[in-house]
Amino acid sequence: EIPTEQWAQVLEKTGQPLEYKKIPVQKPGPDEVLINIKYSGVCHTDLHAVNGDWPLATKLPLVGGHEGAGVVVALGDLVEDIQIGDYAGVKWINGSCLSCGFCQQADEPLCAKALLSGYTVDGTFQQYCIAKAAHVARIPKECDLEAIAPVLCAGITVYKGLKESGVRPGQSVAIVGAGGGLGSLACQYAKAMGLDIIAIDGGDEKKEMTAALGAQHYVDFTKTKNLVNDVKACTEDGLGPHAVILVAVNEKPFQQAAEYVRPRGSVVMIGLPAGAYMKAPVFESVIKMIQIKGSYVGNRRDTAEAIEFFRRGLIKAPYKTIGLSKLQEVYDMMHEGRIVGRYVVDTSK
Ligand code: 8ID
Ligand code: ZN
Numbered sequence: 001e002i003p004t005e006q007w008a009q010v011l012e013k014t015g016q017p018l019e020y021k022k023i024p025v026q027k028p029g030p031d032e033v034l035i036n037i038k039y040s041g042v043c044h045t046d047l048h049a050v051n052g053d054w055p056l057a058t059k060l061p062l063v064g065g066h067e068g069a070g071v072v073v074a075l076g077d078l079v080e081d082i083q084i085g086d087y088a089g090v091k092w093i094n095g096s097c098l099s100c101g102f103c104q105q106a107d108e109p110l111c112a113k114a115l116l117s118g119y120t121v122d123g124t125f126q127q128y129c130i131a132k133a134a135h136v137a138r139i140p141k142e143c144d145l146e147a148i149a150p151v152l153c154a155g156i157t158v159y160k161g162l163k164e165s166g167v168r169p170g171q172s173v174a175i176v177g178a179g180g181g182l183g184s185l186a187c188q189y190a191k192a193m194g195l196d197i198i199a200i201d202g203g204d205e206k207k208e209m210t211a212a213l214g215a216q217h218y219v220d221f222t223k224t225k226n227l228v229n230d231v232k233a234c235t236e237d238g239l240g241p242h243a244v245i246l247v248a249v250n251e252k253p254f255q256q257a258a259e260y261v262r263p264r265g266s267v268v269m270i271g272l273p274a275g276a277y278m279k280a281p282v283f284e285s286v287i288k289m290i291q292i293k294g295s296y297v298g299n300r301r302d303t304a305e306a307i308e309f310f311r312r313g314l315i316k317a318p319y320k321t322i323g324l325s326k327l328q329e330v331y332d333m334m335h336e337g338r339i340v341g342r343y344v345v346d347t348s349k
Contacts, residue, residue, distance in 0.1 A: 002034070002073055007347070008126035009327045011062045014052035020325045023063075025128045027074070032095075033133050034074035035088050040124035041067030041150040041319070042330045042343045043181060044249055045092070045272070049119055050331065053274035058119050065345075066092040066117035067152040068124025069145040072136075079133040087139035088131075089152040089307075090117050090124050092297045095132030106299045108135070125327060127347045137303050140311050150185060150319055150342040151310050153297065157270060158186035158245065159306040160298035162193060165243035165266045166291075169194035172241040174231055176257065177248030177271060178215060179206025181342040184317045186245055187213035189306075192314040198234045198241055200227075200253070205340050209318060221253070231260040241265065251276035258285055258292065266291040317341060323349030 006025050009018045028034045046064045048054055068090035072082055082088065096103050096111035103111050117123040117131065137152055139145070167173050173190050177183045178199035190197050191214030199210035202222035210218060217234035224230045232240045240262040246254055247270045257267045258280030267290065269278060280292060298306065309315050318341035322330060330343045 002128070006127040007324065008063050009324060011050055011060070011064060013060065014050070014058065018050070018328055020327075023126065026130050028076045028130050030076040030078045031133055032076045032130050033072050033079055033082060033088065033136055035068065035070045035090060035129050035131065035136070036073045037068040037070040037090065037124045037127060037129050037347050039069050039146045039149045039321070039344050039346055040065045041153065041181070042327065042334070042345060043067055043153045044334060045153070046118060047331050047334050048272060048274065051274070054272065059121065062118070063122035063126045064118040065124030065126075066090065066119070067149045067154070068117075068129055069139060069149040069152065070129075073128070076133065082133055082136060082138065087141055087143065087145065089137030089139050089148070090129050090131045091135070091137055091152045091156060091303060092117055093135055094121050095135050098134060106301060108299050109296045125324060125345065135300065137307060139307060143307070143311055146321060146344055146346075147319070148307070148310055149344050150181060150317060151306055151315065154182045154185045154342060155189070155310065155315065156298040156303050156306045157295070158182050158247065159189050159309070160302045161245050161268045161270050161295040162186065162189055162243070163302075164293060164295045165245065165268045167195060167243040167266075170196075171243070172196040172198060172235050173243045173245060174198040174200055174241040174257075174260070175215070176200045176244060176246045176253045178210045179203070179340055180247065181339070182247040182270065184209065184213060184341045185315065186247060187215050188315045188317050189309065190214070192309055198231060200231065202337070209340050213317065227256055228260045235262070239263065243268065245270060247271045249273045255279040258290060261288070261290050263288040264290070266293065269294045319344045321346050325349060
C-alpha cells in the first residue's frame with residue numbers, strides 16, 4: 001500500500017520559492033529504510049539551504065527537511081535491526097561511511113562522506129523519505145511523533161552542545177537565541193541537567209516562553225544598554241556564566257560571548273549565520289583561560305540519549321503545527337525572527 005506518488009515541497013533553484021507538488025516515492029537501497037514521515041520540524045538550517053547561505057552547495061532539485069518523525073514502511077534487503085511499523089526519525093546525518101576514523105570514534109557528523117538530509121540528499125518535507133538504516137533514529141512507540149519531531153535536530157544538537165560545553169549541574173549557562181527552535185529545546189535540556197539558565201533573545205513573548213521552559217533570567221538584546229554587564233549580573237557572584245550556547249542567527253552575539261563568559265568557562269558555537277566570523281579579545285581570553293569551540297549536531301548515541309530525555313517526559317518544548325503545503329509561510333516568519341519556539345509541518349495537509 002505504499003503509493004507511487006506523494007506530496008512534497010521542492011526547491012528547484014536556490015533562492016527561489018518552493019513548489020508544493022507531487023513527486024515519485026523512491027525505493028530504499030539495500031542498507032536503507034523508507035519512512036512515512038508524519039511530521040517534520042522546520043529548522044533554520046532549512047532556510048539557510050533555500051537561501052544558499054553557506055559555502056556548501058545543496059543538491060537540486062531539493063526536498064528539504066531533517067526533523068522527520070514517522071513510521072517505517074519498507075526495508076532494504078540488508079536491514080535487520082529495525083522493523084516495518086516501527087517509529088523512526090530522519091535527522092540531519094542521513095548516513096555516513098561507518099568505517100573512517102571519525103565514524104569509528106562515533107564522530108559520524110565529521111565523516112567526509114556523511115549524507116545530509118534535506119541538503120545533499122532529499123529530506124523530510126515529503127511524505128516518504130529514505131535514510132540509511134544505521135542512522136535512522138529509533139523512536140519508542142509511546143512517544144508522540146508530532147511533539148518529538150523537533151528533538152531530531154534541535155534537541156540532539158543542543159543536548160550535544162551542552163555536553164560539549166563541559167557545564168555541570170548547579171552551574172550556569174547562557175543560551176543566546178533562547179526563544180527560537182534550538183534555544184527553546186536548549187532551555188529544557190539545560191533545566192533537566194540542573195543548570196541555572198540565562199536566556200538571551202528579544203521581546204516579551206520570548207521572555208515569557210523561556211521563563212516557562214525553566215530559564216531563571218532573561219536579557220533582552222533589543223533593549224539592553226550593556227549586554228555584557230547585564231549577563232554577568234545574572235550570576236550570583238557577577239563573574240558570568242560557566243558556559244555560553246550560541247544558537248542565534250546573527251554575528252554580533254558571537255563577538256560578545258567571550259567577554260561575559262566566566263573564567264575557565266566555555267563558549268560553544270552552534271548557530272550558523274551566513275558569512276559570520278567569531279571574534280574574541282585575545283587578552284581576556286588568555287587571562288580568563290576560556291575555551292571556544294564549535295558543536296555540530298550529534299552522533300547516534302547522542303540521538304538515543306536526547307530521545308530518552310524526551311521519552312522520560314523531561315523535554316516539553318512548544319511548537320505550532322501547520323500543513324506541509326504552507327511551508328513557505330513558516331520560512332517567511334522565520335526570516336523575520338517572529339517564530340517563538342518551533343514550527344512543525346503535518347505532511348498530510
Ligand atoms: O549542528 C549545528 N551546529 C546546528 C544544528 C541545527 C541548527 C546548527 N543549526 C543552526 C541553524 O542553521 C541556525 O543558524 O542554528 C541556528 C539556529 O537555528 P534555529 O533555532 O532553528 O533558528 P530560529 O528558530 O530562527 O532561532 C534563532 C533565534 O535567535 C535569536 C532570534 O530572535 C531567534 O529566536 N537571535 C537573533 I536572529 N539575534 C540574536 C541576538 N543578537 C538572537 N538572540 C540573541 N541575541
Ligand atoms: Zn536542523
